[in-house]
Amino acid sequence: MTSKTNGVYDRTPLIAGNWKMNLDHQQAVTLVQKLTWILTDADHDFEKVEVAVFPPFTDLRSVQTLVAGDRLPLVYGAQDVSAEDSGAFTGEISAQFLSKLGCRYVLVGHSERRTLHGEDDAVSHRKLTAALRHGLTPVLCVGEGLDVRQDGHHVEHTLAQLRGALDGLSTEQVTDMVVAYEPVWAIGTGEVAGPDDAQQMCAALRTDVASRYGEEAAVGLRLLYGGSVKSSNAASILREKDVDGLLVGGASLDEAEFASIVRFEHHLLTD
Template sequence: MRRPIIAGNWKMNKTPAEAEELVKALVPLVVDAEAEVVVCPPFVCLDAVGKVIKGTNIKLGAQNVHFEKSGAFTGEISADMLLAMGVEYVIIGHSERRQYFGETDCTVNKRARAALAAGLKPIICVGESLAERENGITDELVGMQTKLALKEIEAEQLEQLVIAYEPIWAIGTGKTATAQEANATIGAIRRAIAQVYGEEAAQKVRIQYGGSMNPKNASELMAQSEIDGGLIGGASLKAEDFSKVVKY
Protein backbone atom coordinates (compact mmCIF):
# COMPACT_ATOMS: atom_id res chain seq x y z
CA MET A 1 0.00 0.00 0.00
CA ARG A 2 1.48 3.32 -1.10
CA ARG A 3 1.21 6.04 1.54
CA PRO A 4 -0.11 9.30 0.05
CA ILE A 5 2.33 12.21 -0.01
CA ILE A 6 1.28 15.86 -0.27
CA ALA A 7 4.13 18.32 -0.87
CA GLY A 8 3.88 22.10 -0.97
CA ASN A 9 6.11 23.86 -3.50
CA TRP A 10 6.31 27.46 -2.35
CA LYS A 11 8.37 28.47 -5.39
CA MET A 12 9.87 32.00 -5.02
CA ASN A 13 7.50 33.12 -2.28
CA LYS A 14 7.79 34.07 1.40
CA THR A 15 10.55 35.74 3.40
CA PRO A 16 11.91 33.76 6.38
CA ALA A 17 9.57 35.65 8.73
CA GLU A 18 6.56 34.99 6.49
CA ALA A 19 7.56 31.35 6.09
CA GLU A 20 7.80 30.91 9.85
CA GLU A 21 4.34 32.41 10.27
CA LEU A 22 2.90 30.08 7.62
CA VAL A 23 4.25 26.85 9.10
CA LYS A 24 3.29 27.87 12.64
CA ALA A 25 -0.28 28.12 11.38
CA LEU A 26 0.02 24.87 9.41
CA VAL A 27 1.40 22.56 12.13
CA PRO A 28 -1.81 22.22 14.22
CA LEU A 29 -3.98 21.93 11.09
CA VAL A 30 -2.23 18.80 9.79
CA VAL A 31 -1.17 17.13 13.04
CA ASP A 32 -3.57 14.23 12.45
CA ALA A 33 -3.00 13.90 8.70
CA GLU A 34 -2.81 10.37 7.31
CA ALA A 35 -0.80 11.52 4.29
CA GLU A 36 2.90 12.31 4.49
CA VAL A 37 3.24 16.10 4.53
CA VAL A 38 6.19 17.98 2.99
CA VAL A 39 6.85 21.71 2.62
CA CYS A 40 9.43 23.03 0.16
CA PRO A 41 10.24 26.68 0.93
CA PRO A 42 12.93 28.78 -0.78
CA PHE A 43 16.51 28.02 0.32
CA VAL A 44 16.71 31.13 2.52
CA CYS A 45 13.68 29.93 4.51
CA LEU A 46 14.86 26.36 5.17
CA ASP A 47 16.40 27.18 8.54
CA ALA A 48 13.39 29.11 9.85
CA VAL A 49 10.90 26.51 8.63
CA GLY A 50 13.02 23.60 9.83
CA LYS A 51 13.09 24.95 13.38
CA VAL A 52 9.30 25.29 13.52
CA ILE A 53 8.50 21.83 12.11
CA LYS A 54 11.15 19.94 14.08
CA GLY A 55 9.43 17.16 16.01
CA THR A 56 6.18 17.49 14.02
CA ASN A 57 4.80 15.29 11.24
CA ILE A 58 5.82 17.82 8.56
CA LYS A 59 8.92 16.99 6.50
CA LEU A 60 11.28 19.60 5.08
CA GLY A 61 11.90 19.75 1.34
CA ALA A 62 13.97 21.91 -1.02
CA GLN A 63 13.28 23.08 -4.57
CA ASN A 64 16.52 22.06 -6.29
CA VAL A 65 19.91 20.42 -5.74
CA HIS A 66 23.13 20.35 -7.77
CA PHE A 67 24.75 17.11 -8.88
CA GLU A 68 28.27 18.04 -7.72
CA LYS A 69 29.31 17.92 -4.07
CA SER A 70 30.98 21.36 -4.12
CA GLY A 71 32.89 23.73 -6.36
CA ALA A 72 32.57 26.68 -8.71
CA PHE A 73 28.83 26.50 -9.35
CA THR A 74 27.59 29.98 -8.47
CA GLY A 75 23.97 30.06 -7.37
CA GLU A 76 23.71 26.30 -6.83
CA ILE A 77 23.35 24.23 -3.65
CA SER A 78 24.66 20.75 -2.83
CA ALA A 79 22.96 17.73 -1.31
CA ASP A 80 25.23 17.86 1.74
CA MET A 81 24.26 21.50 2.35
CA LEU A 82 20.58 20.56 2.24
CA LEU A 83 21.09 17.59 4.55
CA ALA A 84 22.83 19.86 7.04
CA MET A 85 19.66 21.99 7.08
CA GLY A 86 17.50 18.99 7.90
CA VAL A 87 16.09 18.59 4.39
CA GLU A 88 14.62 15.18 3.54
CA TYR A 89 12.96 15.73 0.13
CA VAL A 90 14.05 17.75 -2.90
CA ILE A 91 12.10 18.73 -6.02
CA ILE A 92 14.03 18.01 -9.22
CA GLY A 93 13.19 18.94 -12.81
CA HIS A 94 10.16 21.13 -12.18
CA SER A 95 8.80 22.48 -15.46
CA GLU A 96 9.78 26.01 -14.45
CA ARG A 97 13.39 24.83 -14.02
CA ARG A 98 13.22 23.20 -17.44
CA GLN A 99 11.58 26.23 -19.08
CA TYR A 100 13.58 29.09 -17.54
CA PHE A 101 16.88 27.59 -16.42
CA GLY A 102 17.84 25.08 -19.08
CA GLU A 103 17.14 21.93 -17.07
CA THR A 104 17.19 18.83 -19.29
CA ASP A 105 16.35 15.16 -18.85
CA CYS A 106 20.10 14.57 -18.52
CA THR A 107 20.65 17.10 -15.73
CA VAL A 108 17.48 15.92 -13.99
CA ASN A 109 18.93 12.41 -13.93
CA LYS A 110 22.29 13.65 -12.62
CA ARG A 111 20.59 15.65 -9.87
CA ALA A 112 18.34 12.72 -8.92
CA ARG A 113 21.25 10.29 -8.68
CA ALA A 114 23.28 12.76 -6.60
CA ALA A 115 20.33 13.31 -4.27
CA LEU A 116 19.80 9.59 -3.75
CA ALA A 117 23.50 8.96 -3.22
CA ALA A 118 23.52 11.58 -0.46
CA GLY A 119 20.39 10.24 1.22
CA LEU A 120 17.87 12.80 -0.02
CA LYS A 121 14.53 11.73 -1.49
CA PRO A 122 13.96 13.30 -4.91
CA ILE A 123 10.54 14.40 -6.17
CA ILE A 124 11.17 14.08 -9.91
CA CYS A 125 8.86 16.12 -12.15
CA VAL A 126 7.68 15.10 -15.62
CA GLY A 127 4.94 16.54 -17.82
CA GLU A 128 3.78 17.66 -21.23
CA SER A 129 2.85 20.95 -22.88
CA LEU A 130 -0.61 21.69 -24.27
CA ALA A 131 0.65 21.18 -27.83
CA GLU A 132 2.10 17.79 -26.93
CA ARG A 133 -1.18 16.72 -25.32
CA GLU A 134 -3.18 17.91 -28.33
CA ASN A 135 -0.83 15.95 -30.62
CA GLY A 136 -1.63 12.78 -28.69
CA ILE A 137 1.92 12.07 -27.50
CA THR A 138 1.43 12.61 -23.76
CA ASP A 139 1.88 8.99 -22.67
CA GLU A 140 4.92 8.45 -24.89
CA LEU A 141 6.53 11.71 -23.78
CA VAL A 142 6.07 11.34 -20.02
CA GLY A 143 7.11 7.70 -20.26
CA MET A 144 10.37 8.68 -21.97
CA GLN A 145 10.99 11.54 -19.51
CA THR A 146 10.53 9.11 -16.63
CA LYS A 147 12.89 6.51 -18.07
CA LEU A 148 15.57 9.14 -18.74
CA ALA A 149 15.19 10.60 -15.25
CA LEU A 150 15.63 7.14 -13.70
CA LYS A 151 18.60 6.08 -15.85
CA GLU A 152 21.19 4.15 -13.76
CA ILE A 153 18.97 4.34 -10.66
CA GLU A 154 18.69 0.92 -9.00
CA ALA A 155 15.35 -0.82 -8.40
CA GLU A 156 15.89 -0.81 -4.63
CA GLN A 157 16.18 3.01 -4.74
CA LEU A 158 12.72 3.50 -6.25
CA GLU A 159 10.95 3.52 -2.89
CA GLN A 160 13.17 6.46 -1.88
CA LEU A 161 11.90 8.71 -4.66
CA VAL A 162 8.63 10.22 -5.83
CA ILE A 163 7.50 11.05 -9.37
CA ALA A 164 5.33 14.14 -9.87
CA TYR A 165 3.24 14.36 -13.03
CA GLU A 166 2.72 18.03 -13.77
CA PRO A 167 0.95 18.88 -17.03
CA ILE A 168 2.73 22.11 -17.95
CA TRP A 169 -0.47 23.60 -19.34
CA ALA A 170 -2.16 23.23 -15.93
CA ILE A 171 0.50 24.87 -13.76
CA GLY A 172 -0.41 28.28 -12.43
CA THR A 173 -3.13 28.64 -15.08
CA GLY A 174 -6.07 27.50 -12.99
CA LYS A 175 -6.64 24.79 -15.60
CA THR A 176 -6.48 21.22 -14.41
CA ALA A 177 -6.57 17.83 -16.03
CA THR A 178 -9.72 15.91 -15.20
CA ALA A 179 -9.21 13.32 -12.50
CA GLN A 180 -9.59 10.63 -15.15
CA GLU A 181 -7.02 12.26 -17.47
CA ALA A 182 -4.53 12.63 -14.62
CA ASN A 183 -5.08 9.04 -13.53
CA ALA A 184 -4.58 7.73 -17.05
CA THR A 185 -1.33 9.63 -17.56
CA ILE A 186 0.02 8.57 -14.18
CA GLY A 187 -0.86 5.01 -15.17
CA ALA A 188 1.29 5.50 -18.29
CA ILE A 189 4.17 6.69 -16.10
CA ARG A 190 3.83 3.60 -13.93
CA ARG A 191 3.83 1.36 -17.02
CA ALA A 192 7.04 3.04 -18.20
CA ILE A 193 8.65 2.27 -14.83
CA ALA A 194 7.41 -1.32 -15.07
CA GLN A 195 9.02 -1.71 -18.50
CA VAL A 196 12.40 -1.02 -16.91
CA TYR A 197 12.07 -2.39 -13.38
CA GLY A 198 9.13 -4.81 -13.51
CA GLU A 199 5.54 -4.51 -12.31
CA GLU A 200 6.23 -5.25 -8.65
CA ALA A 201 8.78 -2.43 -8.38
CA ALA A 202 6.56 -0.01 -10.31
CA GLN A 203 3.67 -0.61 -7.91
CA LYS A 204 5.80 0.64 -5.02
CA VAL A 205 6.61 4.03 -6.59
CA ARG A 206 4.53 6.95 -5.37
CA ILE A 207 3.36 9.24 -8.19
CA GLN A 208 1.86 12.65 -7.44
CA TYR A 209 -0.33 14.91 -9.53
CA GLY A 210 1.06 18.43 -9.82
CA GLY A 211 -1.30 20.52 -11.92
CA SER A 212 -3.29 23.01 -9.87
CA MET A 213 -4.52 20.62 -7.18
CA ASN A 214 -6.54 22.62 -4.67
CA PRO A 215 -9.13 22.18 -1.89
CA LYS A 216 -11.95 21.93 -4.46
CA ASN A 217 -10.52 19.14 -6.63
CA ALA A 218 -8.18 17.28 -4.25
CA SER A 219 -10.77 14.76 -3.11
CA GLU A 220 -11.69 13.65 -6.63
CA LEU A 221 -8.06 13.49 -7.75
CA MET A 222 -6.94 11.54 -4.68
CA ALA A 223 -9.77 9.03 -5.17
CA GLN A 224 -8.11 7.82 -8.38
CA SER A 225 -6.33 4.47 -8.21
CA GLU A 226 -2.98 5.64 -9.62
CA ILE A 227 -2.67 9.03 -7.90
CA ASP A 228 -0.63 8.87 -4.69
CA GLY A 229 -0.50 12.53 -3.74
CA GLY A 230 -0.01 16.06 -4.95
CA LEU A 231 2.75 18.57 -5.59
CA ILE A 232 0.92 21.74 -4.61
CA GLY A 233 1.84 25.24 -5.76
CA GLY A 234 -0.49 28.16 -5.10
CA ALA A 235 -2.69 26.33 -2.59
CA SER A 236 0.35 25.60 -0.40
CA LEU A 237 0.92 29.29 0.36
CA LYS A 238 -2.07 29.49 2.71
CA ALA A 239 -2.10 27.18 5.72
CA GLU A 240 -5.84 26.56 5.64
CA ASP A 241 -5.94 25.80 1.91
CA PHE A 242 -2.94 23.47 2.11
CA SER A 243 -4.36 21.64 5.13
CA LYS A 244 -7.59 21.01 3.22
CA VAL A 245 -5.62 19.41 0.39
CA VAL A 246 -3.58 17.36 2.87
CA LYS A 247 -6.79 16.06 4.42
CA TYR A 248 -8.60 15.68 1.07
Protein backbone atom coordinates in the same frame (compact mmCIF):
# COMPACT_ATOMS: atom_id res chain seq x y z
CA MET B 1 -5.87 -3.21 -4.48
CA THR B 2 -5.66 0.37 -3.25
CA SER B 3 -8.60 1.51 -1.21
CA LYS B 4 -9.07 5.24 -1.06
CA THR B 5 -12.18 5.29 1.04
CA ASN B 6 -11.75 3.00 4.02
CA GLY B 7 -8.46 4.36 5.28
CA VAL B 8 -6.21 1.66 3.81
CA TYR B 9 -3.61 2.62 1.20
CA ASP B 10 -1.00 0.66 -0.70
CA ARG B 11 1.29 3.69 -0.41
CA THR B 12 1.29 6.56 2.10
CA PRO B 13 -0.30 9.55 0.36
CA LEU B 14 1.97 12.61 0.15
CA ILE B 15 0.57 16.13 -0.01
CA ALA B 16 3.42 18.47 -0.92
CA GLY B 17 3.38 22.27 -1.07
CA ASN B 18 5.85 23.91 -3.47
CA TRP B 19 6.04 27.54 -2.38
CA LYS B 20 8.18 28.51 -5.41
CA MET B 21 9.78 31.97 -4.92
CA ASN B 22 7.30 33.09 -2.24
CA LEU B 23 7.54 33.76 1.52
CA ASP B 24 10.66 34.93 3.33
CA HIS B 25 12.01 33.03 6.35
CA GLN B 26 9.78 34.85 8.84
CA GLN B 27 6.67 34.25 6.77
CA ALA B 28 7.77 30.63 6.40
CA VAL B 29 7.81 30.14 10.17
CA THR B 30 4.36 31.70 10.51
CA LEU B 31 2.88 29.52 7.76
CA VAL B 32 4.37 26.28 9.10
CA GLN B 33 3.14 27.09 12.63
CA LYS B 34 -0.39 27.92 11.49
CA LEU B 35 -0.56 24.91 9.17
CA THR B 36 0.48 22.57 11.97
CA TRP B 37 -2.02 24.13 14.40
CA ILE B 38 -4.89 23.74 11.94
CA LEU B 39 -4.02 20.13 11.17
CA THR B 40 -3.35 19.18 14.77
CA ASP B 41 -6.65 20.76 15.87
CA ALA B 42 -8.36 18.69 13.19
CA ASP B 43 -6.65 15.52 14.52
CA HIS B 44 -4.82 14.98 11.25
CA ASP B 45 -2.86 11.72 11.25
CA PHE B 46 0.50 12.70 9.71
CA GLU B 47 1.59 9.06 9.52
CA LYS B 48 -1.40 8.19 7.42
CA VAL B 49 -1.16 11.19 5.06
CA GLU B 50 2.31 12.73 4.89
CA VAL B 51 2.60 16.52 4.66
CA ALA B 52 5.65 18.22 3.13
CA VAL B 53 6.54 21.82 2.35
CA PHE B 54 9.13 23.03 -0.16
CA PRO B 55 10.20 26.55 0.89
CA PRO B 56 12.88 28.66 -0.83
CA PHE B 57 16.47 27.80 0.15
CA THR B 58 16.77 30.84 2.42
CA ASP B 59 13.85 29.60 4.58
CA LEU B 60 15.13 26.09 5.17
CA ARG B 61 17.24 26.76 8.26
CA SER B 62 14.32 28.53 9.98
CA VAL B 63 11.94 25.72 9.05
CA GLN B 64 14.44 23.16 10.33
CA THR B 65 14.79 24.98 13.67
CA LEU B 66 11.02 25.18 14.09
CA VAL B 67 10.27 21.60 13.04
CA ALA B 68 13.09 20.11 15.14
CA GLY B 69 12.62 22.43 18.13
CA ASP B 70 8.84 21.95 18.38
CA ARG B 71 8.93 18.36 17.09
CA LEU B 72 6.41 19.17 14.38
CA PRO B 73 5.12 16.17 12.45
CA LEU B 74 5.55 17.60 8.96
CA VAL B 75 8.57 17.21 6.69
CA TYR B 76 10.24 19.55 4.23
CA GLY B 77 12.39 19.64 1.15
CA ALA B 78 14.13 21.95 -1.30
CA GLN B 79 12.92 23.12 -4.70
CA ASP B 80 16.15 22.32 -6.53
CA VAL B 81 19.62 20.87 -5.97
CA SER B 82 23.01 21.05 -7.64
CA ALA B 83 24.22 18.07 -9.65
CA GLU B 84 27.62 18.64 -8.02
CA ASP B 85 28.65 17.89 -4.44
CA SER B 86 30.96 20.88 -3.85
CA GLY B 87 33.38 23.23 -5.57
CA ALA B 88 33.42 26.31 -7.78
CA PHE B 89 29.72 26.38 -8.68
CA THR B 90 28.61 29.89 -7.73
CA GLY B 91 25.00 30.07 -6.62
CA GLU B 92 24.48 26.30 -6.45
CA ILE B 93 23.30 24.38 -3.37
CA SER B 94 24.57 20.86 -2.80
CA ALA B 95 22.52 17.85 -1.73
CA GLN B 96 24.91 17.42 1.19
CA PHE B 97 23.91 20.87 2.55
CA LEU B 98 20.22 20.04 2.16
CA SER B 99 20.66 16.75 3.92
CA LYS B 100 22.41 18.50 6.80
CA LEU B 101 19.43 20.88 7.04
CA GLY B 102 17.14 17.91 7.64
CA CYS B 103 15.46 17.94 4.22
CA ARG B 104 13.73 14.69 3.36
CA TYR B 105 12.85 15.56 -0.24
CA VAL B 106 14.09 17.60 -3.17
CA LEU B 107 12.26 18.57 -6.35
CA VAL B 108 14.11 17.66 -9.54
CA GLY B 109 13.19 18.73 -13.08
CA HIS B 110 10.28 21.00 -12.19
CA SER B 111 8.85 22.45 -15.41
CA GLU B 112 9.91 25.95 -14.32
CA ARG B 113 13.52 24.72 -14.11
CA ARG B 114 13.15 23.10 -17.51
CA THR B 115 11.57 26.08 -19.29
CA LEU B 116 13.26 28.99 -17.49
CA HIS B 117 16.71 27.44 -17.01
CA GLY B 118 16.95 25.00 -19.91
CA GLU B 119 17.31 21.90 -17.73
CA ASP B 120 16.95 18.69 -19.71
CA ASP B 121 16.59 15.03 -18.75
CA ALA B 122 20.36 14.55 -18.53
CA VAL B 123 20.56 17.34 -15.93
CA SER B 124 17.62 15.81 -14.05
CA HIS B 125 19.47 12.50 -14.02
CA ARG B 126 22.59 14.07 -12.52
CA LYS B 127 20.54 15.91 -9.90
CA LEU B 128 18.65 12.73 -9.03
CA THR B 129 21.85 10.82 -8.44
CA ALA B 130 23.31 13.70 -6.37
CA ALA B 131 20.18 13.68 -4.18
CA LEU B 132 20.31 9.91 -3.75
CA ARG B 133 24.03 10.04 -2.85
CA HIS B 134 23.14 12.20 0.14
CA GLY B 135 20.08 10.33 1.35
CA LEU B 136 17.43 12.70 -0.06
CA THR B 137 14.31 11.39 -1.76
CA PRO B 138 13.97 13.02 -5.19
CA VAL B 139 10.56 14.15 -6.39
CA LEU B 140 11.05 13.99 -10.15
CA CYS B 141 8.66 16.27 -12.05
CA VAL B 142 7.54 15.29 -15.55
CA GLY B 143 4.77 16.43 -17.85
CA GLU B 144 3.89 17.77 -21.27
CA GLY B 145 3.26 21.24 -22.65
CA LEU B 146 0.03 22.26 -24.36
CA ASP B 147 1.36 21.65 -27.89
CA VAL B 148 2.30 18.06 -27.04
CA ARG B 149 -1.07 17.44 -25.38
CA GLN B 150 -2.89 18.82 -28.43
CA ASP B 151 -0.83 16.56 -30.72
CA GLY B 152 -1.87 13.59 -28.58
CA HIS B 153 1.73 12.56 -27.77
CA HIS B 154 1.58 13.39 -24.06
CA VAL B 155 2.08 9.84 -22.80
CA GLU B 156 5.16 9.12 -24.96
CA HIS B 157 6.59 12.55 -24.15
CA THR B 158 6.19 12.12 -20.39
CA LEU B 159 7.51 8.55 -20.40
CA ALA B 160 10.56 9.75 -22.35
CA GLN B 161 11.24 12.34 -19.61
CA LEU B 162 10.92 9.62 -16.97
CA ARG B 163 13.27 7.25 -18.82
CA GLY B 164 15.80 10.01 -19.53
CA ALA B 165 16.02 10.97 -15.87
CA LEU B 166 16.05 7.44 -14.44
CA ASP B 167 18.36 5.94 -17.06
CA GLY B 168 21.11 3.90 -15.39
CA LEU B 169 19.61 3.96 -11.88
CA SER B 170 19.27 0.68 -10.02
CA THR B 171 15.98 -0.87 -8.96
CA GLU B 172 16.90 -0.08 -5.38
CA GLN B 173 17.38 3.61 -6.24
CA VAL B 174 14.06 3.82 -8.07
CA THR B 175 12.12 2.10 -5.30
CA ASP B 176 10.79 4.69 -2.82
CA MET B 177 11.27 7.56 -5.27
CA VAL B 178 8.47 10.03 -5.93
CA VAL B 179 7.41 11.14 -9.42
CA ALA B 180 5.08 14.10 -9.94
CA TYR B 181 3.05 14.35 -13.13
CA GLU B 182 2.55 18.04 -13.84
CA PRO B 183 1.06 18.91 -17.23
CA VAL B 184 2.68 22.27 -17.96
CA TRP B 185 -0.57 23.69 -19.37
CA ALA B 186 -2.22 23.14 -15.97
CA ILE B 187 0.43 24.86 -13.82
CA GLY B 188 -0.72 28.16 -12.37
CA THR B 189 -3.35 28.54 -15.10
CA GLY B 190 -6.50 27.39 -13.32
CA GLU B 191 -6.74 24.57 -15.92
CA VAL B 192 -6.74 21.21 -14.17
CA ALA B 193 -6.18 17.88 -15.85
CA GLY B 194 -9.24 15.77 -15.16
CA PRO B 195 -8.99 12.88 -12.72
CA ASP B 196 -9.07 10.53 -15.73
CA ASP B 197 -6.08 12.31 -17.31
CA ALA B 198 -4.13 12.13 -14.05
CA GLN B 199 -4.98 8.43 -13.66
CA GLN B 200 -4.09 7.61 -17.27
CA MET B 201 -0.64 9.19 -16.95
CA CYS B 202 0.10 7.84 -13.49
CA ALA B 203 -0.87 4.31 -14.60
CA ALA B 204 1.40 4.65 -17.66
CA LEU B 205 4.30 5.84 -15.46
CA ARG B 206 3.83 2.96 -13.02
CA THR B 207 3.60 0.38 -15.81
CA ASP B 208 6.78 1.75 -17.38
CA VAL B 209 8.66 1.54 -14.09
CA ALA B 210 7.37 -2.01 -13.58
CA SER B 211 8.64 -3.08 -17.01
CA ARG B 212 12.11 -1.58 -16.45
CA TYR B 213 12.74 -1.93 -12.73
CA GLY B 214 10.36 -4.66 -11.63
CA GLU B 215 7.05 -4.89 -9.86
CA GLU B 216 8.48 -4.07 -6.44
CA ALA B 217 9.82 -0.70 -7.60
CA ALA B 218 6.49 0.10 -9.27
CA VAL B 219 4.46 -0.81 -6.19
CA GLY B 220 6.66 1.36 -3.94
CA LEU B 221 6.75 4.36 -6.30
CA ARG B 222 4.55 7.24 -5.21
CA LEU B 223 2.99 9.20 -8.04
CA LEU B 224 1.71 12.74 -7.47
CA TYR B 225 -0.42 15.01 -9.62
CA GLY B 226 0.32 18.74 -9.80
CA GLY B 227 -1.32 21.63 -11.65
CA SER B 228 -3.92 24.08 -10.27
CA VAL B 229 -4.86 21.80 -7.36
CA LYS B 230 -7.28 23.31 -4.84
CA SER B 231 -9.35 21.94 -1.98
CA SER B 232 -12.32 21.79 -4.37
CA ASN B 233 -10.65 19.36 -6.81
CA ALA B 234 -8.11 17.50 -4.62
CA ALA B 235 -10.38 14.69 -3.46
CA SER B 236 -11.63 13.76 -6.92
CA ILE B 237 -8.05 13.46 -8.24
CA LEU B 238 -6.90 11.47 -5.20
CA ARG B 239 -9.74 9.00 -5.67
CA GLU B 240 -7.87 7.63 -8.68
CA LYS B 241 -6.10 4.34 -8.09
CA ASP B 242 -2.60 5.32 -9.24
CA VAL B 243 -2.54 8.87 -7.86
CA ASP B 244 -0.77 8.77 -4.48
CA GLY B 245 -0.58 12.45 -3.68
CA LEU B 246 -0.48 16.03 -4.89
CA LEU B 247 2.17 18.65 -5.64
CA VAL B 248 0.45 21.93 -4.87
CA GLY B 249 1.80 25.34 -5.92
CA GLY B 250 -0.30 28.47 -5.37
CA ALA B 251 -2.82 26.87 -3.01
CA SER B 252 -0.04 25.82 -0.63
CA LEU B 253 0.65 29.48 0.25
CA ASP B 254 -2.60 29.70 2.21
CA GLU B 255 -2.48 27.55 5.33
CA ALA B 256 -6.25 27.02 5.55
CA GLU B 257 -6.55 26.03 1.88
CA PHE B 258 -3.51 23.75 2.02
CA ALA B 259 -4.77 22.13 5.24
CA SER B 260 -8.08 21.51 3.54
CA ILE B 261 -6.26 19.78 0.65
CA VAL B 262 -4.30 17.67 3.16
CA ARG B 263 -7.62 16.65 4.71
CA PHE B 264 -8.93 15.38 1.38
CA GLU B 265 -10.44 12.33 3.04
CA HIS B 266 -12.82 14.63 4.85
CA HIS B 267 -14.10 15.76 1.43
CA LEU B 268 -14.42 12.13 0.30
CA LEU B 269 -16.68 11.51 3.26
CA THR B 270 -18.73 14.68 2.90
CA ASP B 271 -18.95 14.92 -0.94
